[in-house]
Amino acid sequence: MAKITLIGAGSVVFAKNLISDILQFPELSDATIALMDIDPARLETARVMAERVVRKLGVKARIEATLDRRQAIAGANYVICTIQVGGYKPGTVIDFEIPRKFGLLQTIGDTLGVGGVFRGLRTIPKTLEIARDIAEVGAPGCTFLNYTNPMAMLCMAVDHAVGVPTVGLCHSVQGTSQQLANYAGLDMRHVTYRVAGINHMAFFLDYKYRGQDAYPLLFNLLDDASFTQDKVRFEMMRRLGYFVTESSEHQSEYNPHFIHHGKEIINKFDIPIDEYLRRCESIIATWKKAEAELIGDDGDITVNPQTHEYGSFIIHSMETNTPRVIYGNVPNSGLITNLPDRCCVELPVLVDAQGLQPTHIGDLPPQLAAICRTNVNVQELTVAAALTGKREHIYHAVMTDPHAAATLPLDKIWAMCDELIEAHQKVGLLGEFAPVIAGTGRSRAGTGDKVIVSLEPEATLSAITGKPIALTVTVVNHGDKAFAGKLSFAADTGAVPAKGGALSVKVAAGATLKKRVVLQPAAAGSLALRAVSADARVLSRDYVFNPPRVVEVVPGGEPAPVQVDFMANTLLKGGLKLRGSRLELSGRVIDTSVKIDLGAPWTASVIELFLRPARGGGSTRQFFLLPRTKGATVLDNVRKPTKAVEFKVKIDKGGYDFTLRCDLAKLGVQAKAGDAFYLDLIIGAGALGDAHGACRVGWNGRRDSASCSEHYALVVPQA
Numbered sequence: 210m211a212k213i214t215l216i217g218a219g220s221v222v223f224a225k226n227l228i229s230d231i232l233q234f235p236e237l238s239d240a241t242i243a244l245m246d247i248d249p250a251r252l253e254t255a256r257v258m259a260e261r262v263v264r265k266l267g268v269k270a271r272i273e274a275t276l277d278r279r280q281a282i283a284g285a286n287y288v289i290c291t292i293q294v295g296g297y298k299p300g301t302v303i304d305f306e307i308p309r310k311f312g313l314l315q316t317i318g319d320t321l322g323v324g325g326v327f328r329g330l331r332t333i334p335k336t337l338e339i340a341r342d343i344a345e346v347g348a349p350g351c352t353f354l355n356y357t358n359p360m361a362m363l364c365m366a367v368d369h370a371v372g373v374p375t376v377g378l379c380h381s382v383q384g385t386s387q388q389l390a391n392y393a394g395l396d397m398r399h400v401t402y403r404v405a406g407i408n409h410m411a412f413f414l415d416y417k418y419r420g421q422d423a424y425p426l427l428f429n430l431l432d433d434a435s436f437t438q439d440k441v442r443f444e445m446m447r448r449l450g451y452f453v454t455e456s457s458e459h460q461s462e463y464n465p466h467f468i469h470h471g472k473e474i475i476n477k478f479d480i481p482i483d484e485y486l487r488r489c490e491s492i493i494a495t496w497k498k499a500e501a502e503l504i505g506d507d508g509d510i511t512v513n514p515q516t517h518e519y520g521s522f523i524i525h526s527m528e529t530n531t532p533r534v535i536y537g538n539v540p541n542s543g544l545i546t547n548l549p550d551r552c553c554v555e556l557p558v559l560v561d562a563q564g565l566q567p568t569h570i571g572d573l574p575p576q577l578a579a580i581c582r583t584n585v586n587v588q589e590l591t592v593a594a595a596l597t598g599k600r601e602h603i604y605h606a607v608m609t610d611p612h613a614a615a616t617l618p619l620d621k622i623w624a625m626c627d628e629l630i631e632a633h634q635k636v637g638l639l640g641e642f643a644p645v646i647a648g649t650g651r652s653r654a655g656t657g658d659k660v661i662v663s664l665e666p667e668a669t670l671s672a673i674t675g676k677p678i679a680l681t682v683t684v685v686n687h688g689d690k691a692f693a694g695k696l697s698f699a700a701d702t703g704a705v706p707a708k709g710g711a712l713s714v715k716v717a718a719g720a721t722l723k724k725r726v727v728l729q730p731a732a733a734g735s736l737a738l739r740a741v742s743a744d745a746r747v748l749s750r751d752y753v754f755n756p757p758r759v760v761e762v763v764p765g766g767e768p769a770p771v772q773v774d775f776m777a778n779t780l781l782k783g784g785l786k787l788r789g790s791r792l793e794l795s796g797r798v799i800d801t802s803v804k805i806d807l808g809a810p811w812t813a814s815v816i817e818l819f820l821r822p823a824r825g826g827g828s829t830r831q832f833f834l835l836p837r838t839k840g841a842t843v844l845d846n847v848r849k850p851t852k853a854v855e856f857k858v859k860i861d862k863g864g865y866d867f868t869l870r871c872d873l874a875k876l877g878v879q880a881k882a883g884d885a886f887y888l889d890l891i892i893g894a895g896a897l898g899d900a901h902g903a904c905r906v907g908w909n910g911r912r913d914s915a916s917c918s919e920h921y922a923l924v925v926p927q928a
Contacts (some may be wrong), residue, residue, distance in 0.1 A: 211240045211528055212348070214285040216278060217292035217357070218244035218337055219251030221258055221503060227289060228259050229266075230510050230521035236529050237521070238268035245274075245281035252276065252501055261510040278339065283346040287524050289354045290339055294332045297489040299636045304328060305486055311625045313616050314468050316458040317485045319358045320409050321584055323613055326591045326606045327629055329362040331638040333595040336363045340371040343649040347373075353566065354378055354520050354528065359588070360408040360538055361553035362896060366592045368540045376523065376565050377553065379408055381454040383517045389416060389452065392438065393426040394603030405545060405570040407581050407588075408538050409455035410463060412573070416452065427452060438479040441467060449576050454555075459485050459716045463584060465615030484595045500764060523560050530562035539567045546571050547578040568766045583611050600642035601650045605629065608650075623648060658688035660716065662696065662740040664752040665855040668726075673754060675732035677708065680752070682724050686716040688746060696740045696747075698728055705730045705738065757887070757910065758922040760843065762787045764883075766927075772795065773892050781816075781892050783867075787926055790874035798836070801862040802895035802903075805837050810844060810893075811905070820852065820878045823923060824885070830876050836865045864894075883928075887921035 213231060218224045225246070231237050242259055246252040256274040262268050273279050275637075282288055294300065304324040305315060318324020338355065345353045353375040355363055364377040382404050390397040395418050402417040416423050430436045431447055441457035453460060461467040461480045468480060475482065492499075503510070515521065519535040526533045537558040543552050545569050559566040573581065586609045592738035607613050608622050617625065633639035646657030667679045686692045695711040697704065708727040716722045721744015730736055734756055742748040762769045768784025771794065798816065806813040816834040821827065831846040834856040842858070843852035854871040873879040878886045893905040908922060 211237065211286045211524065212243060212284055213237075213289045213524060214243040214281045215239050215247065215255075216245050216281065216288060216290045218255040218259075218274075219508070220291045220293070221249045221251065221255050222499065223356070224255055224323070225262065225503060226259050226513070226516050226518060227291075227520055230515045230518060230813075231524060232262065232266050232268050232270050233512075233515050234521065237525060240410060241271045241273065243273040243275070243281040243285065245276070245278050247276065249276060251635070252833065254503075257633075258503055258510065261508065262374050262512055265510050265512050279342050279346060281352075282339070282342040284348050285343070286348045287352050287354060287527075288339065288343055288347065289356065289520055290336065291356045292335060292339075293357070294335050295328075295633075295636075295638045299632075300328070300331065300638060301485065301489060301741045303632045303636075303638075307628050308625060310628075311519035311617060311621050313613060313625065314482045315485075315612075316462050316468075316481055316483070317801055318462070319457065319485060320360065320455075320463075321587055321612075322462050322610050323625065323629070324361045324606050325362070326587065326603065326610070327633060329359045329588075329591045330595055330603065331633060332357060332359070332363060333592065334640075335365045337366060337370050340367045340373050340375070343373045344371055350374065350564070352376070352523070353812075354523065355538075356520070359591075361585075361588045362509070362591050362595075363539050364553045364597060365540070365551070365588060368553070369592060369919070370596055372919040374564060374819040375539075376558065377408060377555075378523075379538065379555070380518060381409060381456075382411065382434040382536040382555070383519075383778070385452070385454045386413075386416075387517075388439070389413070389423075389427065392430060392436070393418075393423060395423065395426070398843055402561065403557065404454060404536060404808065405573060406577060407548070407553065407584060408452070408555045409459055410581055410584055411454045411536075411555040412449075412577050412894055413449040413454070414451065414573075416751065439481075439511060441480065444478065449580065451574065452571070453575060462612050464580065467610040468612060470483050484490045523565075525565060527562060528800075532559060532561045534559055534568075537565065537567070539565065542567075544734050545573055545578075547573055547575070548581055549585055560649040565871070568700065569613060594642070598640075598642050599652060600630070601645045601652055603642065604645075604650050620648075658746065659687065659748045660692045660742075660744070660746045661748050661750065662686045662742075664698075664726075664738055664740065666752070671752055672756065673733045675727045675729070677727050679725060679727050680738075681728050682712060682714075682740065684716050684722045684724070686720055686722075689718050691718055692716045692744065692746065694742055694744050694747070696742055698726070698731055699739055699741050700733075701737050702731065702733070734865045755909075760785065760888075760922050760924045761927050762924060763927045768795075769924075771890070771908070773890060773906060773908050775892075775894075775897060775904050776901065778897055778901070780894060780897065780904070780906065781890070785888075785924070787924075790872055790879050792873055793870050795866075795868040797864060797866050798892060798894065799897055800836070800882060801863060801898055803860055803865065804834050805835055805896040807835075807841075807844070807848070810835060810848065811891075813893060814895045815891075815893040816856075817865070819889040819891075819921065820871075820876060821887040821921065822878055822880070822884070823887055827877055830878065830896055834869060836860060836867065885923060885925045888924050889921040 244255050259272045308323050313620040332519040355377045360377040367375045390400050399419045401417045404411050406412050439457050441460045446452045534557050538553050538555045541552050541554040557568045587606050590602050590606035604606045644653045664680045667670040667812045693715045697711045705728050712726050738752045760769050764787045768786050772781045774783040781798045786793040804813040818832045821829040832854050835842050836858045843854045845851045856869045858865045858867045891907045
């Protein structure tokens with residue numbers, strides 16, 4: 210005698226159909242039916258209903274009812290799950306209202322999309338609790354039959370985390386096969402089919418009538434102006450060549466081709482926005498009446514003929530060794546060879562006393578596999594978020610969802626997810642997830658909680674002579690805990706002594722500390738200096754000194770070569786001339802998409818020019834040279850037009866030729882003609898040929914070299 214447990218038995222209408230289906234098999238008529246729900250009132254209604262079904266059928270089945278899930282599962286041979294975590298309010302309402310505020314519309318929102326993701330996140334933990342109870346107290350070989358959505362996510366989570374025998378059951382295959390027969394005017398008794406894919410996105414690979422392909426009859430409907438049903442699914446069949454199993458309202462939110470295109474498309478394809486909300490409200494409004502009709506005031510009850518739901522057939526086949534083929538959702542263990550391993554696939558499953566035996570499909574048509582994979586991505590990431598507790602995977606799941614990605618930019622997706630997480634946590638539907646670096650998809654742990662240390666000399670260095678060097682040490686604690694420890698210092702050649710020994714620092718969480726240290730590295734041509742700590746949270750950014758590039762220029766002689774490279778491409782190539790205190794630099798910049806931004810010139814096409822005296826102090830002069838033929842072409846460091854530098858260009862499709870001229874004496878860079886001076890260039894380009902987009906790089910390879918004048922080129926006039 211089998212024990213069959215229904216978890217979520219308060220879904221009384223569905224429970225009645227399942228119980229009636231099971232008990233109409235003579236071989237199952239003496240089964241023990243254990244009912245469990247968290248709502249005492251609904252559980253009592255389910256108990257009364259079930260006992261009346263038993264009396265109506267005149268069978269010997271035993272009915273048990275309990276609020277204790279583990280007790281209900283103990284000794285069970287089959288556990289059927291029909292739960293809904295969070296209910297209509299607050300769960301479903303949250304799933305719809307917050308995305309709608311961001312402009313993301315949904316129809317059903319229970320399988321994929323942002324609604325499916327969050328339904329999955331709150332349902333997976335409860336589903337795993339059921340599966341673990343099955344593993345621990347269920348009868349040996351107890352089979353888990355899941356009817357709850359999001360089907361694929363829940364079944365995948367059970368497979369990955371627990372591993373009990375599981376099949377996900379949906380009525381879309383058998384329901385759609387009947388619909389197609391009706392559309393085409395066929396006698397269902399002579400229809401055969403083969404379906405495979407993923408839940409709610411499986412496809413009729415074959416649909417035959419009396420052994421012949423019946424697809425021509427379906428494609429004829431595309432040209433029948435009087436046929437106006439199932440518009441989304443028929444549109445997808447038109448484009449993909451195969452008919453999908455789940456309804457048009459579902460399909461419209463599983464791909465990016467419909468809802469986000471606006472009212473015209475929504476109306477054209479009869480897409481019922483917020484359809485699931487209306488269904489829920491209708492059920493709630495008529496629940497009392499439905500309950501009365503279900504159990505009857507006189508103690509009688511109507512038992513309908515067996516439905517096409519697979520649950521009872523699976524149990525009967527396993528108990529009696531009667532072979533049947535059902536369509537189930539199972540782990541992909543090489544069954545569909547062009548879908549990811551261990552994703553959840555829907556396909557024919559042979560059932561008998563040996564249990565569930567999925568059939569091998571091989572490759573789906575490539576276009577079907579491709580569109581299935583867009584949904585599998587979301588499913589896998591949602592399961593990853595639930596099983597690992599990593600918040601970043603929630604964002605990743607929603608950003609890869611086809612409908613959400615087509616509707617919202619990434620910053621809106623992040624903000625929407627944050628609101629949804631907070632709303633779910635506020636009502637107890639979600640637990641805590643590991644924090645991320647704010648506004649990103651990367652966990653804080655190990656990345657965003659570091660203590661970052663940087664060093665910068667107090668004065669410009671011209672050489673590393675072996676004498677003491679005073680530096681500012683900046684310590685930024687990005688973590689949630691205070692940092693207290695000692696910093697020592699090292700170069701590539703070994704430890705570097707610090708005056709007074711190791712530097713003691715204390716930095717509160719989220720705070721920044723600056724301290725002075727005097728170090729004495731050995732004399733060297735170049736130096737890479739870093740802080741060292743025994744604490745793994747410390748990440749040091751090296752201070753790097755390289756001797757300045759020396760450019761010798763013969764006044765009035767041949768130009769000194771100047772070349773700026775980017776990723777093995779020559780970005781700027783030119784020559785530098787001096788005539789007295791007059792500087793001239795001419796050459797060519799490769800920029801195939803010249804763009805100007807007067808407000809933030811460093812973000813667009815530009816040559817940034819930096820000049821500084823080599824001796825006697827003096828400030829750095831900065832200029833933005835804009836490749837344009839009209840308007841101001843030179844801006845100073847506060848982005849005001851200036852005539853201190855002359856800049857002329859000739860622009861073509863490949864970039865621009867340029868010449869810049871200035872008087873170094875008037876700029877205060879030379880006290881007298883012939884003095885050495887520092888010079889640097891940073892080049893910004895809108896695009897570099899057909900292989901690279903925008904780029905920004907300095908003459909010495911750095912894009913921030915302007916802040917470190919010791920890295921400028923030293924221009925030395927020759928006698």
